[in-house]
Amino acid sequence: MxxxxxxxxxxxxxxxxxxxxxxxxxxxxxxEKEIALVIGEPWEDMRQRSSATIDLAVPGHTWFRIPRSDARLRFIDPQYAFVTPLARFFTVNFDDERVDGVRMSPQIEPLLLDDTLKVVLDLQDQWRQGGWTPKWVNDFPSFADTPEWRTQLRDVNKGGKAYWGAGDKYQAMLVVSRFRDNKRPTEERYLITLGLHKSRGAQ
Incomplete structure (x- = not known):
C-alpha cells in the first residue's frame, strides 16, 4: 500500500x-519581444541581448535583417536611450557584422490619428528627456497635438516629418503619413516611420 x-x-x-x-x-x-541595440556595436552582441530572434549578419556585406516576430526597439545608449511600441515592420541594418541603423514602423497596424499622435509625442518626449534636440525646425517642426498639425496630417498630400539629433552621435527621422487601410476603408488611418542612424561624421 x-x-x-x-x-x-x-x-x-x-x-x-x-x-x-x-x-x-x-x-x-x-x-512582448524586443530588439535591444546600440548603433555601431557588434551584430552578435545585439542578437544575444535581444529577446526577439533575428538572423545572423553576413560578413563583409551591408544589408538588413527582420526580427522573426513583432518586437519593440529598445535603444540602449547610456545617455540617449528610448523604447518604442511593438512593431511589425522592423528592419535592422548591418555593415560588416555591426549594427548600422534601424528603419521601422512603431505599430502593429495602421492607427487612428489620436493613437498616432500618442505614439509620436511619446517618442519625442523620451528624446527630449534624454537630451535629444529637434533639428531643422524651420522646415521640419516637431510634431504637436494642435489643430494645425491634425489638419496637415489629414491631408494625404502632406503628412509630416521631423528630425531629432542626439549630440553628434545619432540622428532620428520621424514621418507620419495618411494610409488607406483596405480592412477599414471608411476610417482615417496612419503609418509612422522611424529611421535611426549615426550622424554624419560620428565615429
Missing amino acids: SLLVDMGWRRGLFALAVAVLLTWAVIEAQL
Missing part, C-alpha cells in the same frame, strides 16, 4: 511539474 501511495504521490508531483512548465511556456510565448 505504501508503495502505491508513493507512486501516486510521485505521479502527482510529476504532473504538477509538467503543468507548471507548460504554463511558463505559454506565458513566455506571450511576452
Whole structure:
C-alpha cells in the first residue's frame, strides 16, 4: 500500500511539474519581444541581448535583417536611450557584422490619428528627456497635438516629418503619413516611420 501511495504521490508531483512548465511556456510565448541595440556595436552582441530572434549578419556585406516576430526597439545608449511600441515592420541594418541603423514602423497596424499622435509625442518626449534636440525646425517642426498639425496630417498630400539629433552621435527621422487601410476603408488611418542612424561624421 505504501508503495502505491508513493507512486501516486510521485505521479502527482510529476504532473504538477509538467503543468507548471507548460504554463511558463505559454506565458513566455506571450511576452512582448524586443530588439535591444546600440548603433555601431557588434551584430552578435545585439542578437544575444535581444529577446526577439533575428538572423545572423553576413560578413563583409551591408544589408538588413527582420526580427522573426513583432518586437519593440529598445535603444540602449547610456545617455540617449528610448523604447518604442511593438512593431511589425522592423528592419535592422548591418555593415560588416555591426549594427548600422534601424528603419521601422512603431505599430502593429495602421492607427487612428489620436493613437498616432500618442505614439509620436511619446517618442519625442523620451528624446527630449534624454537630451535629444529637434533639428531643422524651420522646415521640419516637431510634431504637436494642435489643430494645425491634425489638419496637415489629414491631408494625404502632406503628412509630416521631423528630425531629432542626439549630440553628434545619432540622428532620428520621424514621418507620419495618411494610409488607406483596405480592412477599414471608411476610417482615417496612419503609418509612422522611424529611421535611426549615426550622424554624419560620428565615429
